[in-house]
Amino acid sequence: MNWWTTDDTHDPERTSWVDSAQGHCDFPVQNLPFGLFAPLGLEPRIGVAIGDMILDLRACARVGMVDPAVSGSLQETTLNQLLSLPGGQRRVLRHHISALLSDPAHRPALSDKLVRAADCVMHVPATIGDYTDFYAGIHHANNVGRQFRPDNPLLPNYKYVPIAYHGRASSIRASGVPVRRPMGQRKPPEADAPTFGPTERLDYELELGVWIGAGNELGTPIPIAQAGDHVAGFCLLNDWSARDFQAWEYQPLGPFLAKSFQSTISPWIVTAEAMAPFRIAQPLRPEGDPEPLSYLLDADDQRHGALAITLEALLLTRAMRDQGLAPMRLCQGPAANLYWTVQQMVAHHASNGCNLNPGDLLGTGTISAPTRDGLGSMVELTVGGKEPIHLPSGETRGFIEDGDEIVLRATAQAEGFVPIGLGECRAVVMEAK
Structure with a gap:
């Protein structure tokens, strides 16, 4: 089947x-x-x-x-x-x-x-040998890139290569485990030298997690037509990010301490078999975008490779809890906003012969939308902290503060089938040590 x-x-x-x-x-x-x-x-x-x-x-x-x-x-x-x-x-x-x-x-x-x-x-349901975080949310890539490169938000390789980096598997925790505000280096543009201290720009990222099932031998690529056979299931993933550390350290090799301090996942693996009714066609690429290279292009994947999942992120502050207020929704949007399918990510990951193993975890990258109600991170919602959001408690937020809790949820829906969810992915932020 x-x-x-x-x-x-x-x-x-x-x-x-x-x-x-x-x-x-x-x-x-x-x-x-x-x-x-x-x-x-x-x-x-x-x-x-x-x-x-x-x-x-x-x-x-x-x-x-x-x-x-x-x-x-x-x-x-x-x-x-x-x-x-x-x-x-x-x-x-x-x-x-x-x-x-x-x-x-x-x-x-x-x-x-x-x-x-x-x-x-x-x-955490499996021993995660390796964790790779992709950057497949094109709207997130555009929104963030525009803050640094207004005239050229996407780098030339984005529409050809499923961009990713290797993350830290040891610091992934299950929903409910608090996250400690990390320490690290940051250098504001006006400063002459960096300083060391707690991040001032803590952010969440709304992602899907992809659990690898059957692996492949080292040196043996996974063809795109077989990539779906290597996906065992899905979860929610919050790839916490320290944006001030990231801005200072990411050149020339990419994220490090800005990401490695902790990631949070929902603890249930919703199997690929359970997700079968919610497979939909990958959205057509905009006119003028290049077609995927042949090793990433498969007709069945284009017909069935996207997921009919609606994701949302919510914020609950300490003051909101004290006042008995419900969490405030920050964003909501479809997983179909991913530029690359999960199967394309798997095929590309193994295309150089890299061996994937059962229990490896992939992140899709932040899933955002072209409109404000679907922006999957604070750096997008607040335009880098310049436009803080207003909360029902009377508070404002440019980024995540101590005592705040981020809650991720997702529901898969399709006509003629019973909706299913991925369970909650939530964590409270604790002050830095």
Whole structure:
């Protein structure tokens, strides 16, 4: 089967005997994302989200309730082995879990293997060997580039090369873990020399995370027509950025301390199989833009390579929490604003023979829109801090301050199918040490 093919697990009439799954905004029975969770006081284990509950897949595997071919991977303490399974085996496992949670006959055997998600701690689901952050949001690239190069915001290579840099895998944390304001060098334009201290221009970036499944051997590229077979699933990613450090350090080699201090991800891996109904055509490039080079061009990818996902970022300050105010939406927009498909990113990454491994994480880059309501970072929203935003609490923000919490959310929707979500990606900013 192709990675965009739907089956009966996507049937909008399918329901679950888990009551909270009905109409759940993120985790109806049509989703079934994998994650690494720990009931309070216990060690982490692999589970699947269903409504407000988590099904303990390790417990299911230990009593023979899953296919022996995948049982071992469900008893690991990370999802790497599960991610490495061929798409066909993951699809069989998905069908089995869907049947277990749909047929009320399984309720007696599974009730003691369900735990409330609110009573669990979520962990980064896989051991991330490598993390690569792309720059595929063309509107973000235009908006930021315009602040530095008003007449030429995009560099000449942008529309030919899926631009990316290698990030820091060790500092990726799951949703809910606070982020510490980083220390580093900055040099304002008017200063003669740099200074060292806490960033004054802390920013968020609204991105999708892409989990790699089956890898490739070193020296063996991944053809664009096969790139989708190497994508295991998706999450939300906030690639926190210290804009003042970045402006000073990025030349000539790109981001370093401005990005490496922490990135936050939503803890659930929404599988490529779950995302099949929400595959859409990649938007046509504007007239005059070059066609992708042949190693990045595939007809099926152009027909099915984009994602019908709506993303949003929200801000909740300490004062807003004290006043009982709801988070304020900063932006909302479609993932289809990406200039390159996920499959093009994978194919380009491996085109020089670079080996990708199960559990590697790719970031798409900040997903922004051409209009203000879809700008996916503070540096865009406030034009580099020059036009602060006004909050319901009476506060203003040019960049993110201590005590602020950024919340990312996303929903995949398509006519004739039940919407699914990616779960929340949130973190509170703590003061610098």
